[in-house]
Amino acid sequence: MVLISSARDYVGRMLQDISGMKVLVVDSQTVSIVSVVYSQSELLQKEVFLVELVDSMSKESMAHLKAVYFLRPTSENIQHLRRHLASPRFGEYHLFFSNILKTTQIQVLADSDEQEVVKQVQEFYADFVAIDPCHFTLNVPLNHIYMLPAVVDPPSSQNFCDRAVDGIAAVFLALKRRPVIRYQRTSDIAKRIAQEASKLMYEQESGLFDFRRTEISPLLLIIDRRDDPVTPLLNQWTYQAMVHELLGIEDNKVNLRSIGKISEDHQEVVLSSEQDAFFKANMYENFGDLGMNIKQMVDEFQQIAKSNQNIQTIEDMAKFVDNYPEYRRMQGNVSKHVTMVTEMSKIVEERKLMLVSQTEQELACNGGQVAAFEAVINLLNNESISDVDRLRLVMLYALRYEKESSVQLMQLFNKLSSLSAKYKPGVMIIFFFFFLMEKQLVQFLLKQAGVDKRTGDLFGNRDLLNIARNMARGLKGVENVYTQHQPLLFQTMESITKGRLRDLDYPFVGNHFQQGRPQEVVIFIIGGTTYEEARVVTLQNATNSGTRFILGGSVVLNSKRFLFAN
CATH class of the missing domain: 3.40.50.1910 (Sec1/Munc18 (SM) protein, domain 2)
Known part of the structure; x- marks a missing residue:
């Protein structure tokens, strides 16, 4: 919480101490820093009527506005500021930087302010995105x-x-x-x-x-x-992690434009624990429990919607009008979460991710090379499994058994190659801007993150304490086979x-x-x-x-x- 409150405090101090109508000028990184801690409506409350990117601003004069710049102190941004100060568009310039300014940069700004429009230059240390x-x-x-x-x-x-x-x-x-x-x-x-x-x-x-x-x-x-390297390869089954895996989260926003027919209001939705009480309560819930909680939220909304239909008196109408903004917010929130969960359910079914994930978790958490090899081969042969899911399975197997099963690993490589030739002739996967076949991709991962490169006991099979912990977990079983990985x-x-x-x-x-x-x-x-x-x-x-x-x-x-x- 302290980082979110610190970033909010910095942004708030930039805006509230400068009275009047303002334009907020940001760069490609500070726009993310601001957007995760301040909503558009909150910016409006601070009299920010325009937000512009420093490298793509219009040339229209707006002398009635005060410019609040919030930029990273990079040489590129200093050059942008030099040009902006040479022919000022705004009545006042208030310059805030997200990190430490060099003395030479301060001198450049001072020399550039020939028309004396700069009212202040400050360092506000919010050079991180507090998601x-x-x-x-x-x-x-x-x-x-x-x-x-x-x-x-x-x-x-x-x-x-x-x-x-x-x-x-x-x-x-x-x-x-x-x-x-x-x-x-x-x-x-x-x-x-x-x-x-x-x-x-x-x-x-x-x-x-x-x-x-x-x-x-x-x-x-x-x-x-x-x-x-195992954790980012696994499918996820808790709400926030699952949304990022299947739909993608960027600066606490989820782009839903690729989903069929969807209202304009929900083409991009905010998923923030600070702004969404339902998400805050459920962001770490597993997919099964999440479905029940969403059903409960829908039922509660339907009850509120029914009560709003029974408007019979002037008092009822006035009460509804007073509560309408909250009603609209609740309606939007219900629609947002139902849309995302419905879309993720479709993806899970289409890609057979429950089947894939069970084998992934076994590879990540349990031993048994023979059973693991058979499970991976069976999934590679399943035409419903996507190419990327096949690749991740082979990667997980390679990381787990790189020192034990060179023959079996070569068999998996050959199987991947034959499947690529069968389903997508001549297509290669782009990785790190190089055209590499799946085998080379797995080998690159092993070279970069194999057992000889790692410090920790990734699979819990080196340290006696971790071996004992894994044995105890195996004896007790796990509550959910899809979320047993730590x-x-x-x-x-x-x-x-x-x-x-x-x-x-x-x-x-x-x-x-x-x-x-x-x-x-x-x-x-x-x-x-x-x-x-x-x-x-x-x-x-x-x-x-x-x-x-x-x-x-x-x-x-x-x-x-x-x-x-x-």
Whole structure:
């Protein structure tokens, strides 16, 4: 909640202290930062009558409006501002930046303001997209770039690191904390980002981060998505994660335009725990329970609709008019959730996802190579299973048994190839901008995220405690075979709360160390988070263990974005 409230506070302060009609000017990233914490109606209440992108603004003069710019302090944005200030369209310019401005950038702005229209320049540290109370993202384009060889595109790789460091710094400036920093030993990129973040916080901008010290310093842990490639490959069965997997969520919005006949009001819908009470109560519910809860919501709405039909007196009419906005909101909310669940049910049936998911969960959570191979082969032979679902099954099998079943894995490769030739002659899957056949795609995943590259005990078969835990789970059974998987992040958080995070696997940066269990932890996943992991973080925070976690990453993944980088 603290990140959402911090971002809201920053946006609110930008707008409420400037009286009169305003235009809000944003860039391609700050538009996301604002949109997840402020609705259009709330912006209107702050007298914002126009929102424009800094790189595609009209040239029409609007001297009656005051311009509020909220931009990332990039060289591109500074150049845009230079041009805008050279021939001002607005009566006043109020400049806010989402992160630390360089002295040279401030000088450029001062030199450009020849007509003295700039009234203020401030840094408001909201350089992250606070999509949920304990979950933020940076929406990094080309999120895959760090997995490619450095010779492919060094500038993009450096831009990736710079953006990660900027976002992490802004989070801690918003929290008013300076953390000790640890990183995943097996990840060069995690080490690099950790060291650059430490240099920024403790050397270059140490004054900015000189907050009141707590007894035990907060912890920033930087880890690599490649340590857990399983979680983003799995189908999901809790509401928020399932929507992202099957329909896609972008900045808490779901695009439903591809769904047949749908009203204009519902072509894009907001799915925010801060704005939608039903979603907040059900975002972590499994699909079966969700259906019952939606039915109950529909029944309640029908009762309200019936009562509104019995308008017999002037008093009844006045009461209805007073309640009409709330009635309309409820009607829209019911329609939104029914539409999404209906569409997801169709996809589940068409792609036979319950059948696929059961085998996925067995591959992720249980042993038994022979049974797993037979189950995957049977699904590959099932013509109802989509190509991408077949590919994910082979990937999961390869990750689980890469050291044990080279012959069987080659059989699965051959089966995939024959199916591709049968159903889609000559078609190849685009992955990371290279044309790779399925076999090469699986091999690339193993090279990047195979057992030799991973730090954690992904399948619970290395550490005695995890082996015992898996055995106990097997003896007791599970409540739901479709949601038995626990992300590796769960083990990591458990290690932190119990003081068992190994220094050898997760070293500290520099001479820092930590005595005692941290009360505040930010875990940043290079390569992206998932909504399944965000759920685990929320549930962990609800246990009141004494440690509060915040999860962040470069993007929010579903299987499509993980596989195809889009």
